[in-house]
Amino acid sequence: MRKKLTTKTIDALPAAVGKRYEVRDELLTGFMVRVSSVGKKVFYLNTRINGRARRIKIGDYPLMSLAEARQKAQSILRDISLGAFENSAAGSPERSAPVLKDVIDQFIERYAKPRNKGWKETQSILTKYTPLYSLPIDQIHRRDVHEVLDRIVANGTATRANRALAAIKTLMNWAVDRGFLDVSPVANMRPPTKEVPRERVLTHEEICACWYGAIEEGYPFTQFTQLLILLGQRRGEVAGMRWSELDFDRGLWTLPSSRVKNGTAHFVPLPKLALDILNSIPRFLNSDYVFTTTGTSPISGFGRLKRRLDEHVGLDAPGWRFHDLRRTMATGMAELRVAPHIIEAILNHKSGIFSGVAAVYNRHLYLDEKLEALELWANKIEMVTSSLAPNGSTNATRKLEMLAEINSANLAKN
Template sequence: MKKRLTPKTIEALPPATGKRYEVHDLLLPGLHVRVSSNGRKVFYVSKRFNGRMKRIKIGAWPILSLHDARDEARRILRDIELGQFDETTSDEKQVVPTFGEVVPQFIELYARPRTKDWKGTERILEKFSRLNTRPIDQVKRADIVRVLDVIVASGAPFRANRALAAVKKLMNWCVDRGMIEMSPVTGLRPPTKEIARDRVLSDDELIACWHAGESEGYPFAQFLWLLILTGQRRGEVSGMRWSELDIEKRLWTLPAKRAKNATSHIVPLASLAISILNSVPRLEGSDLVFTTNGVTPISGFGRFKQRLDEAVGLDAEDWRFHDLRRTMATNMAMMRVQPHIIEAVLNHKTGIVSGVAATYNRHAYLDEKREALGQWAENLIQLPGFHSQGSGAKSMIGTKMSGKLDFVPQRTS
């Protein structure tokens, strides 16, 4: 088969259904791409040498671009014509990238466009830095296992599971790109068996956390309170923008680019949540709600949690910020909120309206979510001990009106 090769042409070449096939370049005679049944695409150049046809391997696409392949093919053809071709060093020689060279390519070409936490993947793969000088096709299963064993021995067995997941994606990507024939970690089981967390904070623990937050002041106090009241993810709350909020309509619209499941999410805000937001100082020129410099969202959650643990007396290993979501969901279930409404509040995929309905109904279950979150806030306020400590909560709570709790917004500069 002959075609004028272009990057799009090569990208579109399907895997061989049986025996591998070749596509010859019309622009540079002798250059061709060989496509195998696993989709691997390799550049070769063919030329008669010393009375016989010689096929010389140039390299695998897309690690080697079409432009580079043509340049290398021209060099080889020129050397043959001039009698300068060294068969002993050029015969089907291919430079194999090292593990350390492949990781940045994987992050840039695969992880970054597809994964919101691509920086986390990059950090995880740094655990395998001892393999950076090893050619990627020489990385063995035992090499990966040794790294995982070190992570487990350091007291982080679940991180070892995350590391294995990341390196599996990397190796599968290398197979797809034709760098290696087979992943060395295919079928390798996670080092540690994980058990789904079921930690739910008790009423006393929840109230203790709330009051412990009062001593923090801005920004961590308000951040913690909204984490408890909205049930959204830590990164979503900490990265909240003023432009996402409609205080008058009491809505927070979380854009798809910031949501973990890449789905836009509307969170109705209870009156207490609005009052908390009204107590937040707004930094001039910054759209961030929780920030100390106006440029980046707050960080240092590990140190913040340590302070909470000390103030409340909780076991640091026994709970996480994510457990606040489960605590809210559990309490909503006890308040007889329908499961699909709870899922919608949490922005779980199972609670999202899909298909055409999702396009035309971005406000799915809005009233039901508003009622559920309002009930959760009212339930929290009525817990014994909520009013007993500090002044932060008291200053934001008004009086009962029409049989329901309402809250008077108060804004501080």
């Protein structure tokens, strides 16, 4: 806060509740008094020396009067302007807290990147706090964070506000650990909204519509979407598929731990229909990416792809996401009497059956069981897409037509 500092004003300042607070003087720029949780009051001067922010301790109140402190601060400012402060005995420089933007940059480089494969998403979420970037991190208060979250909620993205709070909590805890803060200003702060787990499962008609809508896209989005439906793996894992991860002789896709969300290598047996689709994909020269338009990076633009699918097949009400295809596959497998632990193994979940002691001691890969389940699911997809296919095509005929359309699209691309 900012006030005209007087002796009466300083005497009336209450002890801080939790984190210490600062009151800046309206008369002398940078001059302030800091109040601790035990009521201790200390004069400081915030200024810049040789372009670097510095906080200089002036003295304790009331051992040093307000008039003496203000005079000393003015003397320091004069010495700084004359270039004589570093050789002066006046004042004791104290390292000032970095601004939020600098802390975020350090947090991403030193914490998020080495530990979190989704660090780019964290970095993107933290841009929501741009209005606070220029504030020293120890001057960011709970109400400042609430204001940012309120704006996110007002924009109609309440769950995004929950993610923003989770990100700033992790950042502030890291800042406390690094010594930038004494106490996190967002400790025990409640999420802005209560989230309801998604339950969306695509109907047979929607699966069919999505399948044939994808065919209109052509390579690489045709095969990408269809493998999402068939294999039930995460969008980013399928999009980043490498040829070096595929063993066509064994019919196996091996995802290394570096590409998997839970950090554990994942093995996905490939049903025959998935192998047929993969064999229809052209290869970029000297590129290891299966789904790419440049040869140097995997595909992106999933939001635009989904909007095109919505336009093609009318899947906009009720809303769906690509991630719902995983739930759709898991639900479909359960209906086919696939055991829950096999479904969990296919999804590469560490929760539930594969958590705790079981996750440590049960190292069986269940390759045969997973292949059997994925073949059952692929057969169901073939049945659904043939029985509900446009123009009443039969199963075998429509499958040949589908592969012909895919190959024709590939030839056109080349």
